Amino acid sequence: xxxxxxxxxxxxxxxxxxxxxxxxxxxxxxxxxxxxxxxxxxxxxxxxxxxxxxxxxxxxxxxxxxxxxxxxxxxxxxxxxxxxxxxxxxxxxxxxxxxxxxxxxxxxxxxxxxxxxxxxxxxxxxxxxxxxxxxxxxxxxxxxxxxxxxxxxxxxxxxxxxxxxxxxxxxxxxxxxxxxxxxxxxxxxxxxxxxxxxxxxxxxxxxxxxxxxxxxxxxxxxxxxxxxxxxxxxxxxxxxxxxxxx
Amino acid sequence: xxxxxxxxxxxxxxxxxxxxxxxxxxxxxxxxxxxxxxxxxxxxxxxxxxxxxxxxxxxxxxxxxxxxxxxxxxxxxxxxxxxxxxxxxxxxxxxxxxxxxxxxxxxxxxxxxxxxxxxxxxxxxxxxxxxxxxxxxxxxxxxxxxxxxxxxxxxxxxxxxxxxxxxxxxxxxxxxxxxxxxxxxxxxxxxxxxxxxxxxxxxxxxxxxxxxxxxxxxxxxxxxxxxxxxxxxxxxxxxxxxxxxxxxxxxxxxxxxxxxxxxxxxxxxxxxxxxxxxxxxxxxxxxxxxxxxxxxxxxxxxxxxxxxxxxxxxxxxxx
Numbered sequence: 001x002x003x004x005x006x007x008x009x010x011x012x013x014x015x016x017x018x019x020x021x022x023x024x025x026x027x028x029x030x031x032x033x034x035x036x037x038x039x040x041x042x043x044x045x046x047x048x049x050x051x052x053x054x055x056x057x058x059x060x061x062x063x064x065x066x067x068x069x070x071x072x073x074x075x076x077x078x079x080x081x082x083x084x085x086x087x088x089x090x091x092x093x094x095x096x097x098x099x100x101x102x103x104x105x106x107x108x109x110x111x112x113x114x115x116x117x118x119x120x121x122x123x124x125x126x127x128x129x130x131x132x133x134x135x136x137x138x139x140x141x142x143x144x145x146x147x148x149x150x151x152x153x154x155x156x157x158x159x160x161x162x163x164x165x166x167x168x169x170x171x172x173x174x175x176x177x178x179x180x181x182x183x184x185x186x187x188x189x190x191x192x193x194x195x196x197x198x199x200x201x202x203x204x205x206x207x208x209x210x211x212x213x214x215x216x217x218x219x220x221x222x223x224x225x226x227x228x229x230x231x232x233x234x235x236x237x238x239x240x241x242x243x244x245x246x
Numbered sequence: 247x248x249x250x251x252x253x254x255x256x257x258x259x260x261x262x263x264x265x266x267x268x269x270x271x272x273x274x275x276x277x278x279x280x281x282x283x284x285x286x287x288x289x290x291x292x293x294x295x296x297x298x299x300x301x302x303x304x305x306x307x308x309x310x311x312x313x314x315x316x317x318x319x320x321x322x323x324x325x326x327x328x329x330x331x332x333x334x335x336x337x338x339x340x341x342x343x344x345x346x347x348x349x350x351x352x353x354x355x356x357x358x359x360x361x362x363x364x365x366x367x368x369x370x371x372x373x374x375x376x377x378x379x380x381x382x383x384x385x386x387x388x389x390x391x392x393x394x395x396x397x398x399x400x401x402x403x404x405x406x407x408x409x410x411x412x413x414x415x416x417x418x419x420x421x422x423x424x425x426x427x428x429x430x431x432x433x434x435x436x437x438x439x440x441x442x443x444x445x446x447x448x449x450x451x452x453x454x455x456x457x458x459x460x461x462x463x464x465x466x467x468x469x470x471x472x473x474x475x476x477x478x479x480x481x482x483x484x485x486x487x488x489x490x491x492x493x494x495x496x497x498x499x500x501x502x503x504x505x506x507x508x509x510x511x512x513x514x515x516x517x518x519x520x521x522x523x524x525x526x527x528x529x530x531x532x533x534x535x536x537x538x539x540x541x542x543x544x545x546x547x548x549x550x551x552x553x554x555x556x557x558x559x560x561x562x563x564x565x
Binding site: 057058059078079080081083084088089091095096097098099100104107108109111112113159160163 | 446502
């Protein structure tokens with residue numbers, strides 16, 4: 001047993017179920033995410049990946065099932081409270097604040113989610129240093145609507161990082177990007193991980209998942225069909241069936 | 247204080263001084279009657295824009311808040327002979343409570359559903375007042391103005407000055423909100439409510455706050471109206487025209503900046519007053535409609551948006 005295994009999990013999801021009317025999107029999902037882990041979440045379209053993220057970030061209410069973050073049961077908490085506790089996310093389809101500049105988008109996060117009370121000047125410094133780290137320094141005063149796809153993805157990650165998260169959930173941040181852009185975003189995620197931020201990455205691009213993840217979980221039709229190291233999961237019979245059909 | 251802040255407060259002081267000078271110098275009563283109505287709409291439009299503009303929640307209930315302000319005064323005068331400042335403060339307090347209740351009940355609804363709920367509010371309150379004998383019921387009620395206090399020698403002149411004070415108060419609050427974290431949060435939730443929540447913005451709480459402030463101001467603006475008309479009836483106090491005009495003024499002026507509703511209200515309010523005198527009071531409803539259509543098609547961001555666009559183009563030309 002390694003040391004990481006004996007530490008208490010950062011996020012503990014216990015028997016989570018989510019129904020939409022008669023449709024069960026998630027069925028009895030239980031998983032522990034360890035502090036500092038790089039966790040890959042895969043599965044075919046419609047398997048419940050984004051639903052799971054929505055449950056963790058609080059966009060959806062879950063009836064049966066609990067979510068522990070650290071030692072706290074966050075199941076009854078609203079999304080903005082969860083963000084302040086340290087859960088940040090990006091969206092599958094980018095959702096920037098369209099009437100704002102890139103800098104203002106980040107300032108929303110710093111105004112509302114920053115943990116310590118800091119002056120406006122300090123917040124501006126933090127904002128600029130995050131943008132520089134993202135390679136968006138020159139875009140600070142550009143309206144969010146004028147960004148390219150890759151810049152938009154990076155801005156979403158930057159905004160999430162500005163909330164000062166312990167857990168970052170990246171929902172297909174690389175979808176629709178070119179090969180070199182995928183590497184850029186992947187390097188950014190890896191650099192966050194090296195700063196001790198736990199990351200859950202949903203991705204369809206398998207090379208990215210394999211390179212990034214310490215552990216991978218595969219969902220199919222709302223249930224966990226495999227969880228383990230990337231190579232274990234890829235070799236799993238059921239994962240191959242889920243992706244390729246039987 | 248920043249340079250902008252100094253400029254703003256200087257402007258506000260000059261405005262109030264000019265209004266006060268006007269009450270002392272101008273003998274003709276008509277400018278005060280007309281000016282009062284224009285100022286009333288400026289204050290209403292600015293107040294409306296706090297929820298309708300910054301947060302993007304279109305409130306059709308302006309007439310409900312306005313009417314409650316009117317009837318708060320009617321009740322206070324009838325029951326206690328309360329003076330004007332008490333009427334306005336009580337109006338504001340009731341408006342705040344009403345905004346809070348309306349917000350709790352309806353702000354979970356988004357878009358058009360919220361707007362429809364606010365129309366329902368107007369109808370419910372108007373029906374209640376219509377059936378409340380003590381404040382006159384459907385027939386309305388006459389109100390006796392008390393003696394005017396110095397330095398004013400006419401009650402309408404005093405009301406004109408009071409309404410100018412309310413305008414300054416509303417604008418100062420609106421400007422503060424826009425420049426503060428509250429404004430940034432409202433703007434974020436207007437753009438995308440889920441993204442705002444996930445960025446740490448307590449959306450429901452901010453919307454409630456906007457609704458409370460907006461409601462308190464609208465009721466406060468309505469309160470002196472009973473004294474202005476010396477009469478109140480439900481059909482007049484809860485006239486849908488207040489909702490439509492306020493909304494049109496804010497949208498035509500532009501809601502992206504605190505000054506937009508002021509520009510819109512002065513433009514439309516003045517036009518309405520001129521048309522009422524020169525042609526008829528029915529025509530001004532038509533003009534309002536036509537202008538709203540023209541702006542929605544031609545300049546959806548309002549006058550402020552149009553100016554910004556032109557300026558932006560000018561800058562590009564220079565470069």
